[in-house]
Amino acid sequence: MITKHIHKILILLTAVFLFSKAQGQDNMKSSATGPLQIVFPNESEWNVLSEGKEINFHLQTKGGKSDSVRYSISTGYLKEMKFDSLGHFIWTPGYDIADRINTSKSFPVVFEAQSTSGESASREVVFKVMHVNRPPQVDELKPFYIQYRTQNTYQIDMNSVRDPDGDPVVFVPILEEMPEGMKLSAAGEIVWEPSTKQFNILKESPKYVEFYVEDQPSKERTKGRLRLNITQMDLAPDFTIVPQVSTIRSAENNRINLRFALSDPNGEDDISTFAFISENKNVPKEALVKNAPTSYEFIWEPGYDFVKDPFDTLSFNIIFYVMDKAQNKKEKTIRFVIKNTVDESLRDAYVYGLYKGALVNAWGLLEQMQEKEIYLKKAYSKAKRGKRSRSLLNASLGATTGLAPQFTDDKGKARGYITTIGGTTVATVGTLEATEVIGKSTNGLLDRFNYVLQKKNELQNKGDVFAREYAQKSARRTPDFIRKLDEFKALMNLSGLVALELDANWESKKEATDAALKKSFKDFVPLTKEEN
Secondary structure (H helix, E strand, O other): OOOOOHHHHHHHHHHHHHHHHHHHHHOHHHHOOOOOEEEOOOOOOOOEEEOOOOEEEEOEEEOOOOOOEEEEEEEOOOOOOEEOOOOEEEEOOOOOOOOOOOOEEEEEEEEEEEEOOOOEEEEEEEEEEEOOOOOOEEOOOOOEEEOOOOOEEEEOOHHHEEOOOOOOEEEEEOHHHOOOOOEEOOOOEEEEOOOHHHHHHHHHOOEEEEEEEEEOOOOOEEEEEEEEEEOOOOOOOEEEEEOOOOEEEEEOOOOEEEEEEEEOOOOHHHEEEEEEEEOOOOOOHHHEEEEEOOEEEEEEOOOOOOOOOOOOEEEEEEEEEEEEOOOOEEEEEEEEEEEOOOOHHHHHHHHHHHHHHHHHHHHHHHHHHHHHHHHHHHHHHHHHHOOOOOOEOOOOOOOOOOOOOOOOOOOOOOOOOOOOOOOOOOOEOOOOOHHHHOOOOHHHHHHHHHHHHHHHHHHHHHHHHHHHHOOOHHHHOOOHHHHHHHHHHHHHOOHHHHHHOOOOOOOOOOOOOHHHHHHHOOOOOOOOOOOO
């Protein structure tokens, strides 16, 4: 009887075992002891991710006094991440996180867990996202039209081939798929001159040629294919514009650059003309530059006087067209909208004149005060020495009975000063400083010298600060420039400068060149040739 139902007993025991195991996992927090802790997956390198690959896991905790836990991310959260309070985390890193140069990028994330009993725990994990290279993409290509008895050339349109990671690409031929005599270069140029047999086979039905587009340096490949058609008629040429826009909005004095790639199903030699027609006659024909028979550029920079006041903008169309020898024509129209712009160069030149003019005035005043400083220094030195060749006799009472100098007998060299005095006469011999007795005092000269020196140093410091602070034209464009300029000028117009006794008609013997200003104010920046 037992043997008959033994399989039922085994099934029951297995169910009980699995239920007990699940219940033990769910009650991890209650069975464990110790503080609350966050438990991450224990797989090796589980936090190393690949671009475009999803990571999906549940946070768990152990320890703590309560079974109910709420989870959150305190730092490192990204908007692409999905995380709920139950600990369910989902994230698919995008393909733009790393690249072929920087092959990995780290993202530290701090998870927090808080129980109903007030316990909390936090733990950081660093997700390392590795770069995943994606193969190139190839869109549908325009057919390759083949002419008989002609070396046909076809350039694969690079606008139809792209690499999502921005890697450079090369073209690799599949030799078994290519007809005999056809060549495909790494740059995507196909050259083929079919034989009579090949042309007749192609004439019966179009054929396809397959090739690889390979990115570098990963060597990931994508297969592309090109349709081969014969042409018995003279098809119209075509051209592409880079960038591919229908309207160009630009400001005056801003360079506009368009690039054109010409093509003709009948060969490059069939292209005869590429030009443009503008609704505005002020657009010069020289703006269209020919780099190669199939490569042109439109380079134009409208001047500040292109849009006349009081208009804010000026709109017009330019029609670009290509024509072959059979007068087949293809044209494309681009609308130009030019905005009226203020000529900042005139304003910059004006404020630079104010900047330099203030420093020129300060330089001239410094030169004049330097001359005054030298003059006062010499005058003070002369007054301090006195005039030892002169003696002054001062009698307070009585009269002088005799005054006679004596010299050596034959050498003619003075030995000294000897005075014969009678009565109550008092003589002061030439030990006095002359300027203390006659003329101005040395104290006055010293005060004036110190005052000149003080004003010179003050002006030098203020000039250095002004020259450095407004050396760049961007700084001179700020509203504070005029205010600081007035303050600097006020320093040179102080009434106290009258005490310097400077000559109002003084003229410097030197010229206030840029080099002279640079020597006095080392942070002065003169206008460049381009700015001038």
